[in-house]
Amino acid sequence: MKMNWILATRASSLTVLVGALALAGCNKSETASEGTTEPVAATNVDLSHGGWWCVEHGVPEEECALCDKSLVAKFKEDGDWCDEHDRPESQCFICSPKRFDKFAATYEAKTGHKPPQPEE
Template sequence: MKWMSRFSSLVVGFVAITALTLTGCGTSQTAMGDSDEHSEVDHDDHGDEHVHGEWWCVEHGVPEEVCARCDSSLIADFKAADDWCEDHNRPDSQCFVCTPELFDKFAARYKAKYGEDPPKPEELAKDGDS
């Protein structure tokens, strides 16, 4: 009977790992940027293209799944969590204008995934940090 319990645990573990691998650790297609809203190309104030649907929001320096500046549906949750910079109309936790060192937290995630530093978002690049 003990071997059946161990075998069942192994099977359950294998199924869970397989399911997480196939679903991207539970990230929804919308969070991954695969919705129609995110697959479009936007133009910023300078006419540059910003392609939604990638893992990283190059324009704003955060993963697309948490970029409230690209996905306005996220704003209410950030405001409800009292994570909002009224001065710059973005989450406090992503306000590189008020706290430029916040970018380092997001940059570390990018570097862990790609092995290189991410491109600087526009508001940091303007300061000559590019």
């Protein structure tokens, strides 16, 4: 009987602790992208579209030609274009997954965490 009380007390304490941590870490800046509540590594950086990082494509928003079509002409003009995958060659992780490393390093330097893997 005493063992059951101890286990119940520990379980209650653990539940309270987990709940407190969940509430403390619950804010929009910690969601993987708009419309989802999947948590990513705790940061103070807005990861939704409109923030500084494009979670969907794995590059900074300001450099994401897949989201901002106005950037396409400049990438093509600079000879940085993958015709096969219709994106900048420097951002074509399909042709070379290692290209993501440069962008991941930028993300890590800013946040102290590894970036989420690009969805596309």
